[in-house]
Amino acid sequence: MQNDIITQDELRRLTELIADSQIIVCVCHQNPDGDALGSMLGWAECLRTIYSKDVYVVAPDQSPDFLHWLPGSERIIRYDKHPDRCNALLGDADLVFLMDLNTLSRTGEIGNLIAASPARKMLIDHHLGPDVDCDIMLSRPDASSTCELVFRLVWQMGLYERMNRLFAAQIYCGMMTDTGAFTFGNCTPDVFFIVGQLIAKGIDRNRIYRNVFHTFSENRLRLQGFLMYERLVVDTRRHASYYALSREDMKRFSFVKGDAEGVVNLPLQIKGHKLSISLREDTEKDNVVWVSLRSVDKFPCNEMAQRFFNGGGHLNASGGRLDCSLADAIEVAKQAIESYAELLES
Numbered sequence: 001m002q003n004d005i006i007t008q009d010e011l012r013r014l015t016e017l018i019a020d021s022q023i024i025v026c027v028c029h030q031n032p033d034g035d036a037l038g039s040m041l042g043w044a045e046c047l048r049t050i051y052s053k054d055v056y057v058v059a060p061d062q063s064p065d066f067l068h069w070l071p072g073s074e075r076i077i078r079y080d081k082h083p084d085r086c087n088a089l090l091g092d093a094d095l096v097f098l099m100d101l102n103t104l105s106r107t108g109e110i111g112n113l114i115a116a117s118p119a120r121k122m123l124i125d126h127h128l129g130p131d132v133d134c135d136i137m138l139s140r141p142d143a144s145s146t147c148e149l150v151f152r153l154v155w156q157m158g159l160y161e162r163m164n165r166l167f168a169a170q171i172y173c174g175m176m177t178d179t180g181a182f183t184f185g186n187c188t189p190d191v192f193f194i195v196g197q198l199i200a201k202g203i204d205r206n207r208i209y210r211n212v213f214h215t216f217s218e219n220r221l222r223l224q225g226f227l228m229y230e231r232l233v234v235d236t237r238r239h240a241s242y243y244a245l246s247r248e249d250m251k252r253f254s255f256v257k258g259d260a261e262g263v264v265n266l267p268l269q270i271k272g273h274k275l276s277i278s279l280r281e282d283t284e285k286d287n288v289v290w291v292s293l294r295s296v297d298k299f300p301c302n303e304m305a306q307r308f309f310n311g312g313g314h315l316n317a318s319g320g321r322l323d324c325s326l327a328d329a330i331e332v333a334k335q336a337i338e339s340y341a342e343l344l345e346s
Contacts, residue, residue: 001190005152010136015157017120017135021094024053027114028099029106030060031290033261034212036100037063038174039124039146041072043097045167046150050159056089060108064258069211070173071166079110086110093119098134100146102127102312124149128302128312141314144186147174151194160197168201173208180265181209184316216259223253224263232267235337238344241267242277242333244326250283264292274299274344275337279322279329289329291320299343308336 006014018024026044028036037059044055057072061080067073079086090096090110096119098104104111114121115133122136126143143149151171154160175194179187182195199205231243245260253259264278275295282288291309293301294317301318305311309332311320322329337344 001152001155001193004156005140005149006136006138006156010138011156014122014136017095017122018047018051018053021120022054023089023093024055024095024097025058025089025093025119026055026097026099027058027107027110028060029101030108032059032061032063032067032100034067034177035145035147035174037067037070037073037076038170038172038177039150040097040099041070041075042147042167042170042174043099043124043150043153044075045072045170046154046159046163049164049167050162056093058086058089058110060110062257064261065256066212066215066258066261067173071169079108083109087113090114090117090119093117095119096121098123098125098132100125100127102130102132102139104132124153127314144184144188144191145175145178147171147178148191148194151175151198152190155197163201165202168198168203169208172198172203172205173212176205176208177212181213186314213262217254217256219254220256220259223249223255223259224266226253227263228266234267234270235344238275238337238341239270239272240275240277240337240340240344241270241273242279242330242337243267244279244330245281246326247281247283250281255283264294268294268296275301275304275340277333277336279326279333281326287324289322289324289326291322291329291333293318293320299340304336304340307339308332 026040028040040057044057047053047055057075058077090113102125121134123132123134124138126140126146128141130139227243234241264276267276278292280290293305295301302313305318305320309320
């Protein structure tokens with residue numbers, strides 16, 4: 001692989017921090033996806049295997065059902081279920097790793113605990129605009145995923161040979177999900193080199209793919225068809241679309257967390273399409289709408305997410321949140337598409 005991922009001074013500092021720490025906590029963002037869970041579990045696996053440390057993995061809330069197979073997922077401590085335990089862990093921790101997030105606001109309520117923790121902190125992330133106070137910052141927005149960064153860190157530390165198949169499966173899953181099964185433009189030659197090294201550990205990559213993409217319920221499949229037929233609004237002239245998923249729709253199809261995952265990519269199959277926007281009502285809170293944006297080529301999802309949806313992310317994959325009704329969110333989506341009409345129509 002080309003280039004080290006951190007400087008030698010940072011590497012020495014990291015090694016010292018790990019050696020001097022007994023209680024280590026890894027934390028990811030809300031609504032954890034494959035990259036968040038894979039990077040957190042993979043790095044924790046490395047710390048336990050190599051350094052024999054007490055490592056705890058904390059997630060703000062529930063992950064999608066299709067990721068529960070991940071090795072080590074039974075170790076995850078959910079803040080929404082065990083706030084007192086998470087509070088105690090972060091208060092006692094010597095070292096905290098912030099995985100796959102660029103700001104503490106992405107961790108929800110647990111962010112205040114992280115900020116107040118006396119522990120040393122390190123960020124490992126690939127999102128734009130990191131805004132976290134840490135002792136070591138491993139922020140590489142050009143990386144395909146946070147899992148890629150974890151692998152590269154392990155590789156630079158000379159620990160790859162000592163890592164096991166569990167680590168490889170965790171990292172492969174995160175890289176696979178954040179690259180669209182290795183089809184997105186963020187796949188560099190280094191990504192495929194890493195994939196080869198992970199496969200060499202004996203993972204069943206076909207099974208991992210099936211676990212993530214082909215294990216949905218009948219209700220999820222019917223929901224997908226319903227959204228594309230009944231809810232999808234296509235602006236043909238601007239090569240853009242949006243759809244809105246309401247609580248009533250979710251109830252009708254017995255929605256469980258993860259059932260809407262990936263549906264936002266489907267409209268991009270329309271010839272010439274450049275932008276797809278998903279609007280989903282929160283399942284519990286009123287006037288909260290979660291937004292996902294996907295695009296192709298050079299259309300800036302992240303810019304649109306920041307301007308209109310209180311969010312951000314990557315060029316072709318971003319997200320955000322609106323504190324309003326679903327009807328109002330639809331109007332915001334229309335306004336966003338109108339504002340980028342010239343770029344979308346070109």
